[in-house]
Amino acid sequence: MTQDELKQAVAKEAIKYVVEGAMVGVGTGSTADRFIDELAKIKNRIDGAVASSQKTADRLKAHGIRVVDLNSVGELPVYVDGADEITEHLAMIKGGGGALTREKIVAAVAEKFVCIADESKLVGVLGKFPLPVEVIPMARSHVGRELVKLGGQPALRQGFTTDNGNLILDVYGLTILKPLELEAALNNITGVVTNGLFAQRGADVLLLGTATGVRTIRRK
Numbered sequence: 001m002t003q004d005e006l007k008q009a010v011a012k013e014a015i016k017y018v019v020e021g022a023m024v025g026v027g028t029g030s031t032a033d034r035f036i037d038e039l040a041k042i043k044n045r046i047d048g049a050v051a052s053s054q055k056t057a058d059r060l061k062a063h064g065i066r067v068v069d070l071n072s073v074g075e076l077p078v079y080v081d082g083a084d085e086i087t088e089h090l091a092m093i094k095g096g097g098g099a100l101t102r103e104k105i106v107a108a109v110a111e112k113f114v115c116i117a118d119e120s121k122l123v124g125v126l127g128k129f130p131l132p133v134e135v136i137p138m139a140r141s142h143v144g145r146e147l148v149k150l151g152g153q154p155a156l157r158q159g160f161t162t163d164n165g166n167l168i169l170d171v172y173g174l175t176i177l178k179p180l181e182l183e184a185a186l187n188n189i190t191g192v193v194t195n196g197l198f199a200q201r202g203a204d205v206l207l208l209g210t211a212t213g214v215r216t217i218r219r220k
Contacts, residue, residue: 006118006209011035013207013214017114019077020045025106027081028053028099031116035080052106053099054163079110083117084129090203090219091179095132095196098162104194107201115203119210130170132196137167139191146189147171166193
């Protein structure tokens with residue numbers, strides 16, 4: 001199966017986790033896009049969607065799916081999103097598309113986080129994929145220096161601004177053995193909005209697309 005077919009398979013499987021008559025949180029990225037396309041087929045069975053980025057909101061609206069501001073939502077039974085890297089313990093690196101802050105907010109509200117990914121995203125140790133860190137523009141240099149102290153090699157994502165008007169520093173060279181500790185340490189750097197480690201709020205379920213079908217891994 002091609003990578004695209006694997007993404008399609010997990011997107012279809014994720015529909016089983018959508019709660020009828022309720023809101024659904026929707027992530028950002030190529031795999032999340034496949035989920036949106038599948039969600040469109042059952043749009044009359046959901047109350048609407050909360051989008052983790054403007055790009056996702058635009059795609060949802062193009063399919064005729066009602067997009068609702070998170071502040072007006074009392075309950076969010078499920079959030080479906082992809083990952084750039086994920087471990088068997090369901091800690092992730094996210095933010096390759098630059099939507100990490102809003103993704104993290106929607107994930108925090110959701111009762112269940114379903115991650116959909118192809119098997120290339122499953123890793124033993126996080127860090128080969130550069131870790132995105134969203135930064136207030138005036139703090140870029142300060143945060144960069146602090147990231148170097150932590151052993152990283154930060155690079156400004158050129159020509160990119162987040163939906164929140166901030167910058168992204170992609171941090172290379174990390175071997176993340178303790179994702180919970182690093183997530184907290186990064187968020188304590190003044191000027192950091194958030195980082196792409198999803199360890200404190202990892203996935204509850206991983207739907208992993210493999211050559212032999214969709215493998216389900218649940219939080220232990």
